Amino acid sequence: MQLKYLKRVVDRHGxxxxxxxxGGKPHIRLDAPEGTPAFIEAYEAAQKAKTIQWRIARRPSxxxxxxxxxxxxxxxxxxxxxxxxHTQRVYxxxxxxLLHVEGLADSSAASLGSKRIQQLVDRHAEAPxxxxxxxxxxxxxxxxxxxxGWRAENPTRWxxxxxxGGSVARRAT
Numbered sequence: 001m002q003l004k005y006l007k008r009v010v011d012r013h014g015x016x017x018x019x020x021x022x023g024g025k026p027h028i029r030l031d032a033p034e035g036t037p038a039f040i041e042a043y044e045a046a047q048k049a050k051t052i053q054w055r056i057a058r059r060p061s062x063x064x065x066x067x068x069x070x071x072x073x074x075x076x077x078x079x080x081x082x083x084x085x086h087t088q089r090v091y092x093x094x095x096x097x098l099l100h101v102e103g104l105a106d107s108s109a110a111s112l113g114s115k116r117i118q119q120l121v122d123r124h125a126e127a128p129x130x131x132x133x134x135x136x137x138x139x140x141x142x143x144x145x146x147x148x149g150w151r152a153e154n155p156t157r158w159x160x161x162x163x164x165g166g167s168v169a170r171r172a173t
Contacts, residue, residue, distance in 0.1 A: 003043055006030075020046035023053070065150055067141075070109040071095050074144045094137045109145050114155045121159055131161045 007021035018034060019027035020043060028046035032038035074080055075095075080088065099105040102120055104112070117138060124131035135156060142154040 005047075006043075020050065022047070022050045065109050067104040067107050067109050067112065068099055070141055070145055070150065071099060073148060074141055077144060079140075079144075091137060094133060095141075098134065098137065109142075109150055112155060114158045117156055118159050122162055125162050128161055135159060135161060 005020055005022035007019045007027060009017050009019065011017060018030045020030060021027040028049060030039060030042040030046060032042045075092075080091070083091065098120075104120075117135075120138075121131050121135050124134055138159075139154065139156045142151065142156050145151045146154050
């Protein structure tokens with residue numbers, strides 16, 4: 001019987017090692033002597049293990065993890081629970097506006113970048129307090145995403161608040 005996916009490797013001492021080499025690495029070493037019932041058992045076990053590895057690799061890596069999911073995660077966190085009820089209502093209004101008015105509810109939390117966040121903040125440049133509040137809530141959300149392993153880094157880190165018109169008008173004295 002011809003067994004498929006076997007790879008024979010001769011090491012520097014002339015010892016032949018046999019591996020089950022289907023698909024990518026890692027290959028699975030078959031330790032039993034070739035042709036024995038133990039070898040066939042090892043071969044079948046390796047075949048089964050590689051099939052499981054292949055199925056796992058074909059699975060979608062993670063759920064979508066939308067901004068809606070991130071807001072939900074934050075609202076179930078301890079830092080949100082420790083806020084006063086009035087503060088929670090204020091946060092909820094800003095987060096609702098972020099999701100539904102700004103249209104970020106179905107956006108991926110992992111792929112939202114600094115450039116898009118800067119555009120959101122710049123859209124509120126005529127009301128610097130609103131822009132600052134929006135940026136504050138985004139920073140809190142993305143800190144939560146980093147803490148839970150949804151992102152490697154916080155994209156709000158490089159976002160700044162710009163005022164329209166460039167300078168602030170001063171009164172003459």
